[in-house]
Amino acid sequence: MTSINLHQGLSVLQPGKDLMIGLMPPAALVIEDAPDYLRHVLSAFSSPVREEDALATVEAHSGLPTSEAKQLLDELRGAGVLTAQWIDRQERYSRHRLYFGVAGHQGDPMDVLRNRSIGLIGTGGIGSNVAMILAAAGIGRLVVADADVVETTNLTRQFLYTEGDVGTPKVEALARRVRERNADVRVDIVNDTFDSPDFAVRHFADCDLVVLSADTPQDVHRWLNEASVRTGVPYSCAGYLDTMGIVGPLVVPGSTACLECDYANTSLAAFNGGNLEGTDFTEYNRAYQAPSYGPLNAMVSSVQANEALRFLLGLPTRSLGAKLLLDSMEYGVQPEPYERDEQCSACGEGARKPVPAGV
Numbered sequence: 398m399t400s401i402n403l404h405q406g407l408s409v410l411q412p413g414k415d416l417m418i419g420l421m422p423p424a425a426l427v428i429e430d431a432p433d434y435l436r437h438v439l440s441a442f443s444s445p446v447r448e449e450d451a452l453a454t455v456e457a458h459s460g461l462p463t464s465e466a467k468q469l470l471d472e473l474r475g476a477g478v479l480t481a482q483w484i485d486r487q488e489r490y491s492r493h494r495l496y497f498g499v500a501g502h503q504g505d506p507m508d509v510l511r512n513r514s515i516g517l518i519g520t521g522g523i524g525s526n527v528a529m530i531l532a533a534a535g536i537g538r539l540v541v542a543d544a545d546v547v548e549t550t551n552l553t554r555q556f557l558y559t560e561g562d563v564g565t566p567k568v569e570a571l572a573r574r575v576r577e578r579n580a581d582v583r584v585d586i587v588n589d590t591f592d593s594p595d596f597a598v599r600h601f602a603d604c605d606l607v608v609l610s611a612d613t614p615q616d617v618h619r620w621l622n623e624a625s626v627r628t629g630v631p632y633s634c635a636g637y638l639d640t641m642g643i644v645g646p647l648v649v650p651g652s653t654a655c656l657e658c659d660y661a662n663t664s665l666a667a668f669n670g671g672n673l674e675g676t677d678f679t680e681y682n683r684a685y686q687a688p689s690y691g692p693l694n695a696m697v698s699s700v701q702a703n704e705a706l707r708f709l710l711g712l713p714t715r716s717l718g719a720k721l722l723l724d725s726m727e728y729g730v731q732p733e734p735y736e737r738d739e740q741c742s743a744c745g746e747g748a749r750k751p752v753p754a755g756v
């Protein structure tokens with residue numbers, strides 16, 4: 398039996414003459430000087446109405462002739478105000494289903510997410526938090542790679558781990574916590590160091606997306622970029638520098654710029670006139686320790702996890718082909734687009750062609 402109902406994620410209020418459907422753009426509609434009957438029609442669909450009774454319900458609550466009632470019904474369905482999707486409020490993912498509905502996703506998001514795999518290289522302040530958000534959201538599978546153990550200094554920002562985990566390999570503690578959070582999520586662990594493009598091909602070729610949040614060894618970004626171009630698996634980078642968070646670029650090989658396409662325009666390459674080979678990056682502060690802050694890690698993790706979920710669901714992603722700089726003090730977002738280079742040595746003309754996943 399097909400039934401239709403008012404979208405459960407849309408509030409309907411009439412404060413005065415205007416009818417508000419939804420509370421904030423872009424989901425919200427404001428109908429100025431709305432006719433009185435409209436709120437009664439909408440209210441009648443607060444619980445599911447059988448498809449064959451829908452037109453009669455509109456007629457009964459509006460008093461409109463059949464042709465106009467049908468037009469109203471079609472308009473409300475076309476605008477997504479009336480939907481065929483009824484969500485059980487007691488169901489585990491019901492709030493997320495409602496969110497993705499008002500965010501513009503069509504269909505059941507869980508049908509997609511429970512069948513997707515995400516790889517995480519690095520399970521520190523970003524990777525561990527991204528893992529927990531994705532597990533809570535019901536992702537099907539996580540593949541997590543890290544060779545570190547939990548340290549006391551991690552506990553300010555790696556919220557998944559506890560004092561009792563200190564000394565335990567991060568991937569083992571992560572898998573245990575994810576299982577406690579959501580037993581339906583499969584977690585494959587790689588307790589090893591990312592040391593080459595082959596490492597990424599070996600462990601992540603069957604993922605739908607890889608998130609890189611490790612920053613050592615120095616070449617991790619280039620290695621993952623090479624592996625991504627070889628396997629066709631998209632990836633994103635996430636990190637932070639001083640007080641700024643970084644999310645992206647989300648690289649889809651063959652579609653967006655890859656990391657090598659625009660390397661000459663990145664901030665790192667601006668040093669020494671772009672002559673990277675001849676540039677000395679020796680650190681002269683022998684006491685240097687990168688600052689790392691819980692709220693900034695949480696910001697970056699949330700944005701990265703959101704971009705990953707949106708990407709998997711086919712929703713627009715602002716980090717696609719662009720690096721987003723997140724200001725942890727003023728909350729601004731500054732996008733840095735990457736330009737695709739058709740002659741790119743990694744993904745352009747003459748580069749190695751992608752091979753099927755799993756090879």
Ligand SMILES: [Zn+2]
Nearest residue numbers: 655658741744
């Ligand atoms: Zn490229």
